[in-house]
Amino acid sequence: MRGTFMGIETARRSIQLHRLAMDVANHNIANAQTEGYTRQEAVVTPTTPYAGFIPQARMTYGQVGTGVEASQIRRMRDEYMEEQMRASEAAQGFWEKQNDYATRLEAVFPEPAASGLQELMVRFFNNWQSLNNTPQDPGIKAAVWETAEEMAVHFNEMYIHISDIYQNLLGVSPLAAPAGGQTGTTEGQNEQAGAEQTAVSLTKGALVDAADQVNRLVEQIVALNKTIKSVVEMGNQPNDLYDRRDALLRQLAAFGAVRVENVLDSRGNVTGLINIKFYKQDLLVYSDPAAHPTVSRVSVSLDRQTGQGGQTVERLLLTVGESGQVDLSEAARNVATDSDLLGGFTGLEVARRHIRATLDSLDRLARALIDGVNARLSTLDKSFTFFSGSGARDMKVVASAESIDGEKAIRVVQLRNEALDSLGGANVVSFYGQMLTSVGAAVDVSEQRLTSQESIGQQISKLVESMAGVSIDEELSKVIQFQYGFQASAKMMQELDEMLEVLVNKL
Numbered sequence: 001m002r003g004t005f006m007g008i009e010t011a012r013r014s015i016q017l018h019r020l021a022m023d024v025a026n027h028n029i030a031n032a033q034t035e036g037y038t039r040q041e042a043v044v045t046p047t048t049p050y051a052g053f054i055p056q057a058r059m060t061y062g063q064v065g066t067g068v069e070a071s072q073i074r075r076m077r078d079e080y081m082e083e084q085m086r087a088s089e090a091a092q093g094f095w096e097k098q099n100d101y102a103t104r105l106e107a108v109f110p111e112p113a114a115s116g117l118q119e120l121m122v123r124f125f126n127n128w129q130s131l132n133n134t135p136q137d138p139g140i141k142a143a144v145w146e147t148a149e150e151m152a153v154h155f156n157e158m159y160i161h162i163s164d165i166y167q168n169l170l171g172v173s174p175l176a177a178p179a180g181g182q183t184g185t186t187e188g189q190n191e192q193a194g195a196e197q198t199a200v201s202l203t204k205g206a207l208v209d210a211a212d213q214v215n216r217l218v219e220q221i222v223a224l225n226k227t228i229k230s231v232v233e234m235g236n237q238p239n240d241l242y243d244r245r246d247a248l249l250r251q252l253a254a255f256g257a258v259r260v261e262n263v264l265d266s267r268g269n270v271t272g273l274i275n276i277k278f279y280k281q282d283l284l285v286y287s288d289p290a291a292h293p294t295v296s297r298v299s300v301s302l303d304r305q306t307g308q309g310g311q312t313v314e315r316l317l318l319t320v321g322e323s324g325q326v327d328l329s330e331a332a333r334n335v336a337t338d339s340d341l342l343g344g345f346t347g348l349e350v351a352r353r354h355i356r357a358t359l360d361s362l363d364r365l366a367r368a369l370i371d372g373v374n375a376r377l378s379t380l381d382k383s384f385t386f387f388s389g390s391g392a393r394d395m396k397v398v399a400s401a402e403s404i405d406g407e408k409a410i411r412v413v414q415l416r417n418e419a420l421d422s423l424g425g426a427n428v429v430s431f432y433g434q435m436l437t438s439v440g441a442a443v444d445v446s447e448q449r450l451t452s453q454e455s456i457g458q459q460i461s462k463l464v465e466s467m468a469g470v471s472i473d474e475e476l477s478k479v480i481q482f483q484y485g486f487q488a489s490a491k492m493m494q495e496l497d498e499m500l501e502v503l504v505n506k507l
Helices: 006-030 079-106 117-133 138-170 206-233 239-253 328-333 344-376 406-415 428-468 472-506
Strands: 040-046 050-053 061-064 068-075 185-187 196-201 258-264 270-278 281-285 298-306 312-320 324-327
Touching (some): 006 068, 079 258, 117 138, 117 428, 138 206, 206 270, 206 298, 239 258, 239 270, 344 406
Parallel strands (some): 185 312
Antiparallel strands (some): 050 061, 312 324
């Protein structure tokens, strides 16, 4: 038999439900502009009904409702869309890092400005042409020397600027090559037989900073996991903590592809914990939900190998924990076919290889000019050193203007259009043009791909926002709806109170 106060209890539950629903809507409105916040709603379910005997139906039991309750505060988030968001962040991080350093590298090449190296080489060869017309003119000899000096200094400065960009990224100078190694390098080839291997420890630079940020993010996720697990064990829903963790996971995905797996207990229930893979390596693992997790620290190193021929092979390695290792040089070549290799680290490796290749090309060009000019001003009987140095880093004019033999000027002029084996069959002018094209193309491609990925990310964000975003108008209408429900429940309790007063005091 139902109790006398059952109606009041039902009204009380309704009042509590509508008050809670208003609080949830108010929380949504308060966080409408909070980045990463997910809209919440109270899931309304009827409470366990009261089974009462119905005399009119023989041996049949009917059920009388006992009110309503909020079974949970639901977080309006789609895990699959969240995974797409992380994949988009990884792709954006990949192209953003490339575009950043490609833009910095492009700034070193001021062409088509008159102060660029291309214009200096044109003036250099034009002055030699003028000297060929008047071989003994001391004024033209002085002009040849001044232009050569200006060009050599420009080579030195360009090398320094590009080296600074390289060192900012990697943390070590490109000059720090093993003894006896050649200037040129190859990237990520297989280990050579008899190669001398050198591991270069990285302690600063953009790559080390990125690794430190990843480690800090993982530490924050571990701390959040501990709190989330405690809340879940108490039977509550830590929605705001989930939002904070998702935001950290998106930041982590910008550095590399992230895969997330929910950790279940022995009964198959959600514990609130997650396992994380980073570039396919275990970054955070809960083998036992009740035990401490295995947290892998991320670090980067540069592996240099010098073969018997003196050629240096460089590989950038990402170490995850004690056993996990990712060859970023290899991964950077396979990102087109494997999305799990996208991210800021592979983007930085692509940028590093491009900067190193540009630096090597500048060295080759400077060396071709040094050797070419010196050879053409020399004879079989007597060598003449006009330029000294091994490349762009230390190129220098060592001959005086008076010592220049104007009769040999035509030989230097011919160097401008001569195809050189050291430059792959190109002449010095066209080779520099190829360098400019490569630098400009890297900026254009990275900008276009970054813009494309940002557009994809915005579309995914809009889809997520359509589900998880807060609409002020919608929430205000809900507040009004719940307010009326609250008032109606309160009115119902008042009516029941008056009925009980009649029963108790007036009958």
